[in-house]
Amino acid sequence: MGTTAAQGVALGTTVNVSDRPVTQQGMRGMKTAQGPARQVQDSSYYVGILRSKVTELMNEIQSLQSEHKQHERSMNEYGGLQKRHENLLNEVRALEGTLADYNLAMDKARMVGTDPAELNDYITEFRAKNKQFANEIDRVFVIKKQKDEETKQIEAQIRDLHELAQHKINELEPEKLNRY
Numbered sequence: 001m002g003t004t005a006a007q008g009v010a011l012g013t014t015v016n017v018s019d020r021p022v023t024q025q026g027m028r029g030m031k032t033a034q035g036p037a038r039q040v041q042d043s044s045y046y047v048g049i050l051r052s053k054v055t056e057l058m059n060e061i062q063s064l065q066s067e068h069k070q071h072e073r074s075m076n077e078y079g080g081l082q083k084r085h086e087n088l089l090n091e092v093r094a095l096e097g098t099l100a101d102y103n104l105a106m107d108k109a110r111m112v113g114t115d116p117a118e119l120n121d122y123i124t125e126f127r128a129k130n131k132q133f134a135n136e137i138d139r140v141f142v143i144k145k146q147k148d149e150e151t152k153q154i155e156a157q158i159r160d161l162h163e164l165a166q167h168k169i170n171e172l173e174p175e176k177l178n179r180y
């Protein structure tokens with residue numbers, strides 16, 4: 001085995017530089033002015049472009065539909081949450097009223113010289129007043145109901161009188177009707 005260099009077909013050929021044309025652009029050759037665009041644009045080219053655009057449109061439509069569904073779900077949830085908020089707000093107001101009553105009772109109990117018997121007297125007094133107010137409200141309600149019934153009866157009587165008068169007018173003879 002020796003140290004001789006490898007001889008191949010390519011190395012053995014003699015290349016004459018004048019056999020290859022050299023242009024202004026150098027050894028690489030001329031560049032085309034078109035660039036990477038397709039040079040022959042037939043119907044299949046346009047069909048491919050249309051398909052890609054249709055795919056883009058379909059993806060956008062699906063995106064908008066999912067966004068719309070999400071918006072509808074959030075609106076439904078918002079309505080439910082708003083009702084729950086109103087219910088909780090009413091409950092808080094009622095509990096605040098109860099708390100105010102308890103605080104008033106605690107203040108009365110803390111006052112110097114306040115006796116539990118005195119608090120019982122207040123309770124009894126307030127119960128009596130509440131019962132009196134309830135009776136008064138019931139009485140006014142009964143009176144209102146009676147007045148409503150009387151009003152309905154009087155309106156029915158007036159309606160009957162109008163019908164009777166109209167009936168008598170319709171029974172008049174033509175010359176009396178003209179004079180009337």
